Amino acid sequence: MPQRIKMPERHPEERNQDFKQVNTGYTQEQAETEARRCLQCKKPLCVQGCPVEINIPGFIKQIADKNFNKAITVLKEKNNLPAVCGRVCPQENQCEKFCILGKKSEPIAIGNLERFTADWAASNIKDEKNTIKSNGIKIAVVGSGPAGLTCAGDLAKLGYDITVFESLHDSGGVLRYGIPEFRLPCDVLDAEINTLKALGIKFVFNCLIGRTKTIQDLFDEGFKSVFIGAGAGLPSFLNIEGENYNNIYSANEFLSRVNLMSAFKFPDFDTPIHRGKNVVVIGGGNTAMDSARTAKRLGAQSVKLVYRRTQQEMPARLEERKHALEEGIEFIELTAPVKFLADEKGFVKAMECVKMELGAPDASGRRKPVEISGSNFLIDADVVILALGLHPNPVLPSLVKSLETDSHGYLIIDEKFMTKLNGVFAGGDIAGGSTVIEAMGMGKQAAKNMHAFLKEHIHHPPDDSAEG
Amino acid sequence: MFKIISKKILSSNIKSFEISAPDIAKNAKAGQFVILRLHEKGERIPLTIAGTDAVNGTIRIIFQEAGKTTTELGTLNEGQYIRDVLGPLGHPTEIKNCGTIVAVAGGVGTAEVLPVIKSLLKAGNKVITIVGARNKDLLILEDELKENSSQLLIATDDGSYGVKGFVTNILADVISKEKINIVYAIGPVPMMKAVSNMTKEHNIETLVSLNPIMVDGTGMCGACRVRVNGKIKFACVDGPEFDAHKVNWDELVSRLSLFKKYEAESFENFKHNPECKCHKE
Numbered sequence: 001m002p003q004r005i006k007m008p009e010r011h012p013e014e015r016n017q018d019f020k021q022v023n024t025g026y027t028q029e030q031a032e033t034e035a036r037r038c039l040q041c042k043k044p045l046c047v048q049g050c051p052v053e054i055n056i057p058g059f060i061k062q063i064a065d066k067n068f069n070k071a072i073t074v075l076k077e078k079n080n081l082p083a084v085c086g087r088v089c090p091q092e093n094q095c096e097k098f099c100i101l102g103k104k105s106e107p108i109a110i111g112n113l114e115r116f117t118a119d120w121a122a123s124n125i126k127d128e129k130n131t132i133k134s135n136g137i138k139i140a141v142v143g144s145g146p147a148g149l150t151c152a153g154d155l156a157k158l159g160y161d162i163t164v165f166e167s168l169h170d171s172g173g174v175l176r177y178g179i180p181e182f183r184l185p186c187d188v189l190d191a192e193i194n195t196l197k198a199l200g201i202k203f204v205f206n207c208l209i210g211r212t213k214t215i216q217d218l219f220d221e222g223f224k225s226v227f228i229g230a231g232a233g234l235p236s237f238l239n240i241e242g243e244n245y246n247n248i249y250s251a252n253e254f255l256s257r258v259n260l261m262s263a264f265k266f267p268d269f270d271t272p273i274h275r276g277k278n279v280v281v282i283g284g285g286n287t288a289m290d291s292a293r294t295a296k297r298l299g300a301q302s303v304k305l306v307y308r309r310t311q312q313e314m315p316a317r318l319e320e321r322k323h324a325l326e327e328g329i330e331f332i333e334l335t336a337p338v339k340f341l342a343d344e345k346g347f348v349k350a351m352e353c354v355k356m357e358l359g360a361p362d363a364s365g366r367r368k369p370v371e372i373s374g375s376n377f378l379i380d381a382d383v384v385i386l387a388l389g390l391h392p393n394p395v396l397p398s399l400v401k402s403l404e405t406d407s408h409g410y411l412i413i414d415e416k417f418m419t420k421l422n423g424v425f426a427g428g429d430i431a432g433g434s435t436v437i438e439a440m441g442m443g444k445q446a447a448k449n450m451h452a453f454l455k456e457h458i459h460h461p462p463d464d465s466a467e468g
Numbered sequence: 469m470f471k472i473i474s475k476k477i478l479s480s481n482i483k484s485f486e487i488s489a490p491d492i493a494k495n496a497k498a499g500q501f502v503i504l505r506l507h508e509k510g511e512r513i514p515l516t517i518a519g520t521d522a523v524n525g526t527i528r529i530i531f532q533e534a535g536k537t538t539t540e541l542g543t544l545n546e547g548q549y550i551r552d553v554l555g556p557l558g559h560p561t562e563i564k565n566c567g568t569i570v571a572v573a574g575g576v577g578t579a580e581v582l583p584v585i586k587s588l589l590k591a592g593n594k595v596i597t598i599v600g601a602r603n604k605d606l607l608i609l610e611d612e613l614k615e616n617s618s619q620l621l622i623a624t625d626d627g628s629y630g631v632k633g634f635v636t637n638i639l640a641d642v643i644s645k646e647k648i649n650i651v652y653a654i655g656p657v658p659m660m661k662a663v664s665n666m667t668k669e670h671n672i673e674t675l676v677s678l679n680p681i682m683v684d685g686t687g688m689c690g691a692c693r694v695r696v697n698g699k700i701k702f703a704c705v706d707g708p709e710f711d712a713h714k715v716n717w718d719e720l721v722s723r724l725s726l727f728k729k730y731e732a733e734s735f736e737n738f739k740h741n742p743e744c745k746c747h748k749e
Contacts, residue, residue, distance in 0.1 A: 167686050169505055169512075169552040177688075206554040208686055212491045233687035237700055244695060244719050246726045253689035261511065261683065267737050270511035270537060271683075272730035346722030393687055395705055 004106035005034040012326040016296050019181040019264065022323060023087070023115075031116040035063035037101065038108050045098035046110060051441025052085075052150070054078045056095055056110055063113055072121040075114065080153030080196060081146065081440065083122060083188050084175060086115025089437045090317050122191045130200050135159040137454060140223040142209045142396070145173020146436045147229030147428025149196060150443030151450075156199040158451055163223070164201060167208040170260065173231050174429075175436070177260040178252070180290050182297070210396040215403075215424060224458055225423045225450050228403075228411065229443060232429040233393030237386060238282070242340030245348040247274050251283070251291045251387035258294055276383025279303045280351055281329075282337055283387030284314035289321065291385040292329045303329045304379060308336040308356050308369040334358070334369065338376060340384065350378045392430045408432075417446035418453070425450055469549040470504075473526055478608040481533040482576055483542050484518070490525030492517070492555045498583040499561030499677060499709060502529065503685040505552040506540055513537050514682045514704075516580035516654075517556060527555075530579030530608070536734040557685050558708045561675075565592040567649035570642055571617075572635050572663050574600040577655030578608050580677065584652060586616045594618045596648075598638045600659065604629035636662045648672050653712065657721055664712035674712035678703045680723060695719050 008024045009015070015022050026034065038060040046056045055074050062071035075082045091097075091111035099107030137160050141152045144166040152162045170176055172189050197203070207213060209230070218226055235250035237243055249257075254273070257263040261271035279295040281288050284307040296303045305324065307314060310333045314321060325331065334356045341350040355375035358367035392409045404412045404420045410432040417425045427433060427442030476484040492502065501516045519528035533539040544550070561584050569588050573581035578599050589595045597617035601607040602625045614620045621638045622630030631638055636659075642648065643666070651674040653663040660676045667674040680692040680703050687705035694703055695716035701707065 167554060168684060169554075177684075206552050207491070208554060208557070211556055212495065212554070214495070231688075233705070234702065235688075235690040237690070237693075239700075244693060244700070244723060246723060250690035253683060253691045256683050256689050262509070266730065267734050269509045270734060272511075272727045272734070274727075274730075345725070346719075395687055 001101075001105050002033070002037055004037070004109055005030045005112070007109070007112050009323075012323075012328070015182065016293070016327040019297055021185055022182050025119055026112055026116040028116075028120075031063050031113055032066060034109050035060045035113055038064065039100060041100060045100065046095040046108075049094040049096070049098045051094070051437050052079050052444050054095075054114075059117060060108065060110070060113055063117060068117060068120045069125070071117045072125065075117055078444075079114075079440075080150050081192050082114050083118035083192050084146070084184060085437060085440070086111050086113075086118055087184050087188070088175075088179060090435065092318065094437065118192075119188075122188070130198055132157060132159055132199060134161055134200065136161060137458065138163065138221075138223045139450065139454075140165060140209075140218045140226045141229065142226065143167075143173055143229040143231050143428070143430075144171040144193075144203065145229055145231045145428060145439065146175060147231075147433065147439035147443040147446075148173065148227065149193070150440040151227045151229065151425075151427065151447045152201050153196050153199065154444055154447035155450060156196070156201050158447075160454075162201045164203045165207040165209050165213070166203060166205050167212075168260065169205050171203055171205075173229075177256040178287065178290070180255065180259055180294050182293070183290070208395065210399040215396075215400055215421070219423075225425065225454055227443070227446055227450065228396060228419070228424065228426040228430060229428040229439065230393045230396055230430045232390035233395070234391040235386065236388040236390060238337060238388065240337060240339050242342060242348070243386070245340050245342040246346050247276065247348050247382060248340060248384040248386065251281075251287045251385050252390070254291055254385045255287070255294065258298070264298060273298070274383055275299050276381070277301045278380045279383045279385065280379055280381040281305045281385045281387055283307065283389075284309065284311075284316055285387060285389070286316045286320050288385075288387035289316045289324045289329075291387050293324055293327055295383065295385065296327055296329060300383070304332050304381075305329055306332045306335050306337065306351075306353065306379070308334065309358065309366065310334060313366045332379070336369065336371065341378075348381055348384055351381050351384060352376055352378055390429070392432075397430075416449040416453070417442065418449065423453065423457070425453075469551060470553045472544055472546055472548050472550065473524075475544070475546050478530065479606050481542075482530060482579075482606070482608055483533070484528060484530045484579070485544075486521070486526045486528050487550065487553060488525055489527050489553050489555075492553065493520045493522050493525045493527050496520045496527060496556035497560035498563065498587040500556035500558050501679075501685075501708060502527070502553050502555030503557060503682065504529075504541075504550055504554070506537060506544075507551050510551065511537055512552075512683055512685065514557070514679060514685060516677065516679070516708075517583065518579040519583055527553075530576060532576040535731050536738045539735070540738060554685060557704060559706075561587065561652075561709060563587045563591050568594045568596065568646060570596045570598060570639065570648050570651045572598045572600075572639060572651060572653040572655070572659070574635055574655030574659040575606075576608075577659075577677075578613070580654045581652070582609060582612060582616065584654075585613070588652075589616055589618070596621065596642060598623070598635045598642070600624070600635035600655070601629075602626065634662070635659060636666055639663060639666060643667075643670055643672070650675065651712075652676075657717065657724065660712065661717040664715070664717070668713045675709050676712040676715065677708045678710060678715070678720065679708065680720060681726060694723075
């Protein structure tokens with residue numbers, strides 16, 4: 001059995017100096033070779049693991065046959081953002097986990113092949129003229145992150161007239177402000193969003209639904225249904241002494257400054273960021289890895305990632321952990337912050353920590369970290385980044401009482417993804433999804449249900465022949 | 469793109485713009501703010517909405533040229549454009565009839581207090597407005613303040629107009645003479661803190677509008693976090709108004725100094741080579 005083709009990547013010492021992509025992508029030959037490993041199962045298990053239901057063996061077959069044009073067509077039937085998914089999806093926990101090849105050797109590299117196909121299309125296919133017949137029915141999508149874009153794309157393909165409302169000045173949501181350039185370059189994201197614009201989707205920026213316009217305003221303007229994908233907000237903090245000292249950032253702030261606002265190009269760009277020498281990141285998820293690797297690229301001499309369990313329990317993808325370690329990020333496991341210390345001007349200078357040990361498993365099934373008393377020690381830090389997770393964005397739910405939320409603040413949706421407000425659907429972070437692909441899956445399911453809802457509820461049912 | 473409909477110079481470094489922003493003009497209420505970004509390379513800064521004209525679809529912003537972005541903003545003229553304006557953000561001021569209200573404002577906060585006193589006066593309150601400026605030339609909007617207050621009292625640091633001294637001197641006098649239900653303060657942090665300390669002694673409910681550093685302004689990044697009653701609050705979505713007596717002022721002052729070094733560098737660069745950034749549509 002031939003070996004899985006490894007994703008080519010740049011040398012750690014070179015790549016941790018700049019913001020260019022770490023993974024450079026398969027060559028055509030590599031993609032074809034890898035694609036030929038696919039067994040083309042009659043009942044493909046991989047598809048079960050894909051939240052957006054891509055015909056995985058289908059597009060891989062086309063790569064093996066060198067029909068890249070057809071490969072992208074198969075991919076795009078289900079996935080509006082293949083270049084994104086090929087880069088950021090945790091395939092090892094999804095499609096690739098189910099691959100039969102994985103039982104005896106390594107699963108087929110579905111993510112790498114998806115990325116290859118999307119990148120090939122971006123450089124070889126010009127956006128085709130929009131041939132979708134519009135049904136003239138207006139739908140509003142709130143938020144241009146992965147959930148909103150997926151929902152918008154699917155509905156546009158069905159002929160709906162889609163407007164996406166975004167509160168920031170640019171599209172993409174977390175794909176833009178959160179995920180760094182070295183994992184998902186802006187031009188790749190732009191190209192992906194341009195293909196959505198080519199479907200006729202309109203974008204309105206600087207529009208915070210709930211404040212700039214209300215949901216009622218949208219219905220008054222003739223929108224027949226609304227999808228809310230407003231994303232996460234309100235970063236979590238530790239609730240410990242000194243966490244408002246200067247140069248202690250939430251990961252969202254740190255990454256937004258660098259990614260969305262280009263603070264790494266200060267002073268050419270106006271938004272500043274402090275480039276720390278000794279940076280400490282707290283957390284063990286993908287956002288923690290992104291923050292640590294970004295800090296390294298901003299020139300930090302030392303970047304320490306502090307986590308209260310061990311590497312095995314970290315929620316971050318194995319690939320991200322591996323990349324971080326290769327790039328010189330130091331992992332300090334079984335350690336929790338106790339308090340922060342600052343200089344006389346209120347700028348953080350150190351973090352007091354305590355060692356932990358793993359006790360009995362908790363509700364999540366992971367072993368619960370328990371403090372070892374008296375094991376306190378100090379870590380020098382002139383920048384601290386807190387990557388502790390997020391709460392759902394509170395703005396819209398707090399302004400529209402009929403949009404009920406659960407005890408965590410997530411919008412309550414039914415099995416059809418509809419909120420408590422008739423005709424208003426939701427998905428992604430704001431409704432309890434937590435990863436990019438989960439958000440995309442929810443956006444996709446919501447789109448199907450919105451289509452069904454509109455067919456039933458409005459006077460002129462959309463023409464099903466537009467369905468692709 | 470948001471067109472500048474008119475520009476007025478209120479004092480040597482304070483300017484007023486009417487900007488075309490129909491959605492914001494329609495939904496904005498007193499006490500709310502916008503985040504704006506001048507151009508592709510610009511930073512996002514919060515500015516309080518100083519007034520709206522829903523009929524003409526415009527909002528008014530009044531700003532003091534204090535750093536790079538505000539100075540660059542001041543170079544724009546009628547007919548030019550601001551790339552991004554997002555709003556209205558934050559909770560509006562709660563407007564109800566509660567009796568006698570003292571509104572204290574200093575510096576550019578004078579502009580920010582205007583829509584608040586307008587609404588409070590309309591709601592039937594007695595509104596005593598106290599404004600402070602360093603000198604007479606820096607005093608802005610006197611006529612509009614007078615029009616929207618039951619009584620207007622002015623303090624200047626140098627005594628060139630009104631009472632010589634600080635707004636707190638006048639406030640102490642007012643407190644000694646009549647029963648005040650609520651004090652509303654907006655302006656530089658030292659002023660708000662001084663007002664807060666004074667009203668705390670007299671046990672008078674006091675609201676302040678905070679203006680910490682922000683990035684997105686929609687509750688996503690946590691840059692604007694302030695400590696109120698010991699708890700972390702986000703000025704952009706929980707505020708911008710808070711109970712003055714519960715604000716951790718020292719922490720706010722410290723957090724406002726976070727990027728001082730960088731702000732100075734950016735401003736110096738700008739003064740020496742102000743790039744031409746075309747604000748045409």
